[in-house]
Amino acid sequence: MAEPAAQTAFAEEALTHLDTLYRGALRLTHDSDQAQDLVQEAYLRALRYQHSYQAGTNMRAWLFAIMRNLFWDRFKGSRKDDVSLDDLGEFVLYDKLKDEGARPEADVLDKIAASEVVAAVDKLPPLHREVVLLVDVEGFSYKDAADTLGVPIGTVMSRLHRARQQLQKSLYDYAVESGIVRLTA
Amino acid sequence: MRCEECSDKLDRYVDRELNDTEALQVQLHIEGCPDCMDHYEFQDHLKRLVKHSCDCDTAPKAFREKLRQILS
Numbered sequence: 001m002a003e004p005a006a007q008t009a010f011a012e013e014a015l016t017h018l019d020t021l022y023r024g025a026l027r028l029t030h031d032s033d034q035a036q037d038l039v040q041e042a043y044l045r046a047l048r049y050q051h052s053y054q055a056g057t058n059m060r061a062w063l064f065a066i067m068r069n070l071f072w073d074r075f076k077g078s079r080k081d082d083v084s085l086d087d088l089g090e091f092v093l094y095d096k097l098k099d100e101g102a103r104p105e106a107d108v109l110d111k112i113a114a115s116e117v118v119a120a121v122d123k124l125p126p127l128h129r130e131v132v133l134l135v136d137v138e139g140f141s142y143k144d145a146a147d148t149l150g151v152p153i154g155t156v157m158s159r160l161h162r163a164r165q166q167l168q169k170s171l172y173d174y175a176v177e178s179g180i181v182r183l184t185a
Numbered sequence: 186m187r188c189e190e191c192s193d194k195l196d197r198y199v200d201r202e203l204n205d206t207e208a209l210q211v212q213l214h215i216e217g218c219p220d221c222m223d224h225y226e227f228q229d230h231l232k233r234l235v236k237h238s239c240d241c242d243t244a245p246k247a248f249r250e251k252l253r254q255i256l257s
C-alpha cells in the first residue's frame with residue numbers, strides 16, 4: 001500500500017477526471033445509478049492498482065480504460081462481438097439534405113436539439129459509441145483512444161468513420177420525422 | 186490534391202490527426218473547392234455538436250463528495 005499522503009495525491013489527481021469517467025459511463029450504461037456504480041468501482045480498482053500506473057503518462061486514458069473494461073466485464077460478459085455498422089456511404093445526412101434542397105448546416109444542424117444528438121449517440125453500438133465518446137466528446141487523440149480501447153489505430157479510425165455515418169443517418173431520420181426537413185417527394 | 190483524396194483525409198483533418206504537410210494540403214484544397222469546404226464545415230460542425238451535446242453531463246456533486254470520502 002502507498003503512503004497515505006501519496007495515496008491522497010493519487011486520488012486527488014484521479015478525481016480531476018471524474019466528469020470524463022462519469023459521462024463515459026453514463027453514455028455506456030444509459031443510467032445514472034449504474035454509471036455511478038461503475039465509476040465508483042473503477043476508482044476503487046484504480047486505487048488498488050495504482051502501482052501499475054506510470055506517473056507522467058495519460059491518467060485520464062488509464063482510468064477510462066479501467067472503467068470501460070469493467071463495463072464490458074459486467075454488462076456484456078466480456079463479449080465484444082458487437083453489432084457491426086454497415087458502410088452507409090459518405091456524408092449521408094449532408095448529401096440527402098442537399099438533394100432535398102436544404103442547407104445542411106444552417107437548416108438542420110443548427111436546429112437539432114442536444115437531447116436528440118445524445119439520443120443518436122446512445123443508439124450507436126457500444127464499440128462504436130465509445131470511440132465517439134473518446135475522440136469527439138473527450139478530445140482523445142487516435143493513439144490515446146487506441147491505447148485506451150486496446151485496439152489498433154486503424155480500428156479506431158474505421159469505427160469512428162462508421163459511427164459518424166450512423167450518427168448522420170439517425171439525425172437525418174430525426175430531422176425528417178420532426179419536420180425540420182420536409183421531403184419534397 | 187483531388188477531391189477523393191481530400192475526402193479520404195477529412196476525418197483526420199477534422200480530428201487534427203494529419204501531419205503539418207498533409208494538413209496544409211487539405212487546407213489549400215478546401216480553400217479552393219467549395220464542395221469540399223462545405224463537407225469540411227459540416228463534419229466539423231457535427232463533431233462540435235456531438236461534443237457540446239454530451240459534455241454537459243457532469244458527475245453529480247453528491248457523488249463526487251461520496252467518492253472523495255471513499256478514496257481518502
Ligand SMILES: [Zn+2]
Pocket residue numbers: 187188189191214218220221
Ligand atoms: Zn474538392
Ligand SMILES: [Zn+2]
Pocket residue numbers: 236237238240241
Ligand atoms: Zn456543453
